[in-house]
Amino acid sequence: MQPADWLAQQGRVARFYVPTTLSLGERVTLPEAPAHHVTRVLRLGQGAPLVLFDGQGVEAGVRLEEVGRKATTAIVEAVWPGRGESPLAVHLGQAISKGDRMDYAIQKAVELGVAAITPLYTERGDVRLKSEREAKKLAHWQAVAASACEQSGRAVVPPVYPPLALEAWLAERDESLKLMLHLATGKAFSDIQRPERAALLIGPEGGLSSSDIQAAEAAHFAPLTLGPRVLRTETAPVVALTLLQHYFGDI
CATH class of the missing domain: 3.40.1280.10 (SPOUT methyltransferase, trefoil knot domain)
Structure with a gap:
């Protein structure tokens, strides 16, 4: 799926910084802070979409796979280069x-x-x-x-x-x-x-x-x-x- 199509289908979703490689089809384990925010603050469940970024210029559209006390994981469905960096x-x-x-x-x-x-x-x-x-x-x-x-x-x-x-x-x-x-x-x-x-x-x-x-x-x-x-x-x-x-x- 193309990034634009993925974003268009999901509408506005939460973004989180996850300092790891984001590759299509990979399973990503959310670090403690974003996992807590997803599960305890936003109260999102299995199948909910998120946008993750690696801090190096890559963004990914993911879908929550497992939401639990021990781990919160997501599957990467789309990857694209991030935007928003200034030319200066x-x-x-x-x-x-x-x-x-x-x-x-x-x-x-x-x-x-x-x-x-x-x-x-x-x-x-x-x-x-x-x-x-x-x-x-x-x-x-x-x-x-x-x-x-x-x-x-x-x-x-x-x-x-x-x-x-x-x-x-x-x-x-x-x-x-x-x-x-x-x-x-x-x-x-x-x-x-x-x-x-x-x-x-x-x-x-x-x-x-x-x-x-x-x-x-x-x-x-x-x-x-x-x-x-x-x-x-x-x-x-x-x-x-x-x-x-x-x-x-x-x-």
């Missing part, structure tokens, strides 16, 4: 913020088509994660990214890389367009030539320090303002990514 690959460097703010920034960045995210330690940032806590946070942030893909229709889950010091992240950047949000400039998106890849630096609540700004400028990051009002650290990537996608992507 943006690597977001986001200063780590407290509480749910970081979750919100990651969630909305993924919905807006970001290609990769690196949490950053900046001079004015007041969050410092150590070993085990950092590993737990990283796993949580990657789960937030996957959940945002389920909701937004993306089939590629962008990686959330381990946190880095700002200087280390700047040293790795080779994108043709490199921007940092900085209130003290009036440079507009319309002044920039169309790139294929971009890096976007967002500072913490207190903004980038003068040494952070100097380091970013030395790495050829252009300062960019979003207007006269100061945006929160979790709001800034939403606005900046929306404008980047509007000028250079697919919005």
